[in-house]
Amino acid sequence: MRSFVNPQDLGDLQKAMQEALEIKNDRFKYQHLGKNKTLMMIFFNNSLRTRLSTQKAAMNLGMNVIVLDVNAGAWKLETERGVIMDGDKAEHLLEAIPVMACYCDMIGVRSFAGLSDREYDYAETVLNQFLKYSGKPVFAMETATVHPLQAFADLITMEESWAKDNGHSLDNFDFNHKKMKAVLTWAPHCRALPQAVPNSYVQWMLAAPDVELVVTHPHGYELDPKFLEYTNPATGEVRRAVVEYDQRKAFEGADFIYAKNWSCPGVTEPADYGKILSKDMSWTVDTEHMSWTNNGKFLHCLPVRRGLIVTDDVIESPNSLVIPEAANREISCSVVIKRMLESL
Ligand SMILES: NCCC[C@H](NC(=O)CCC(=O)O)C(=O)O
Numbered sequence: 001m002r003s004f005v006n007p008q009d010l011g012d013l014q015k016a017m018q019e020a021l022e023i024k025n026d027r028f029k030y031q032h033l034g035k036n037k038t039l040m041m042i043f044f045n046n047s048l049r050t051r052l053s054t055q056k057a058a059m060n061l062g063m064n065v066i067v068l069d070v071n072a073g074a075w076k077l078e079t080e081r082g083v084i085m086d087g088d089k090a091e092h093l094l095e096a097i098p099v100m101a102c103y104c105d106m107i108g109v110r111s112f113a114g115l116s117d118r119e120y121d122y123a124e125t126v127l128n129q130f131l132k133y134s135g136k137p138v139f140a141m142e143t144a145t146v147h148p149l150q151a152f153a154d155l156i157t158m159e160e161s162w163a164k165d166n167g168h169s170l171d172n173f174d175f176n177h178k179k180m181k182a183v184l185t186w187a188p189h190c191r192a193l194p195q196a197v198p199n200s201y202v203q204w205m206l207a208a209p210d211v212e213l214v215v216t217h218p219h220g221y222e223l224d225p226k227f228l229e230y231t232n233p234a235t236g237e238v239r240r241a242v243v244e245y246d247q248r249k250a251f252e253g254a255d256f257i258y259a260k261n262w263s264c265p266g267v268t269e270p271a272d273y274g275k276i277l278s279k280d281m282s283w284t285v286d287t288e289h290m291s292w293t294n295n296g297k298f299l300h301c302l303p304v305r306r307g308l309i310v311t312d313d314v315i316e317s318p319n320s321l322v323i324p325e326a327a328n329r330e331i332s333c334s335v336v337i338k339r340m341l342e343s344l
């Protein structure tokens with residue numbers, strides 16, 4: 001595997017899930033693969049989980065790890081071509097990428113959406129330059145529009161929880177069981193946040209044949225249509241997300257509630273791209289919201305702002321999966337790095 005951006009990059013998702021569960025049973029099974037290989041993690045934005053879980057996964061696989069925080073000690077990088085570099089950016093990505101690639105065998109990139117230029121963000125301008133000019137396998141550690149390591153970990157967490165509650169084994173994992181109802185709900189926030197997490201969550205839930213997905217949000221927060229539709233590469237089957245503007249209706253009978261804030265994706269009104277359109281606190285997930293579900297489990301990628309996205313009671317309840325979800329980041333990342341090591 002030379003790039004990891006979308007679920008299709010993993011090929012057969014059932015196989016990838018089996019691999020994840022196998023690695024979870026023995027995290028060091030493939031330690032020989034990474035000997036004398038170096039992962040470079042490049043952060044244009046802050047991180048707690050991605051930084052730690054990716055480093056841990058690489059170490060489990062026997063790799064050396066270099067971490068670069070671009071905004072803490074490196075030269076400020078220009079990312080657009082054709083500009084006169086007379087501002088504060090001393091180096092261009094087009095030199096920096098091949099230079100960084102000299103020192104490693106694999107690259108992870110975190111580069112959030114700037115939320116001011118929709119076209120620039122949705123073209124994945126930074127990620128694509130790494131894919132094009134590094135000559136190394138590259139994986140997304142949350143980029144302008146996607147966060148696949150998170151969504152893969154979310155799926156693992158849901159499958160584990162479902163298997164435990166329904167008394168079936170995860171040995172020889174397959175998707176052939178009763179469908180789980182998952183709801184992605186927008187929730188209020190004080191800052192404008194990217195759409196990467198909801199985009200990937202929708203994409204991955206549509207890729208999982210055992211998930212029935214409903215997306216709920218106020219009007220104006222419609223996600224980019226390319227993420228609301230998924231074509232199975234093996235069968236050609238197309239699945240589309242159901243959008244329900246009534247949050248209560250969406251929650252009814254849900255097995256999983258995935259809460260997340262995102263700013264306006266600018267689909268219906270391009271001029272609103274990246275803006276906060278609503279701070280409606282009736283969308284905050286509290287115990288009353290959870291009472292509408294089928295004893296639903298609560299998920300969030302973290303970091304989460306309590307009181308805005310979710311109440312203390314819900315996130316601390318036995319139905320909250322936020323910690324196992326974060327723990328599974330080590331597992332999703334191990335599968336990705338293993339696949340990339342195998343391709344070297
Ligand atoms: N990687 C997980 C989420 C990262 C980011 N959240 C944030 O920036 C939250 C920051 C804050 O709450 O101030 C996002 O929404 O995409």
Ligand SMILES: NC(=O)OP(=O)(O)O
Nearest residue numbers: 047048049050301302
């Ligand atoms: N969920 C997640 O990606 O967390 P960090 O932003 O802390 O890496």
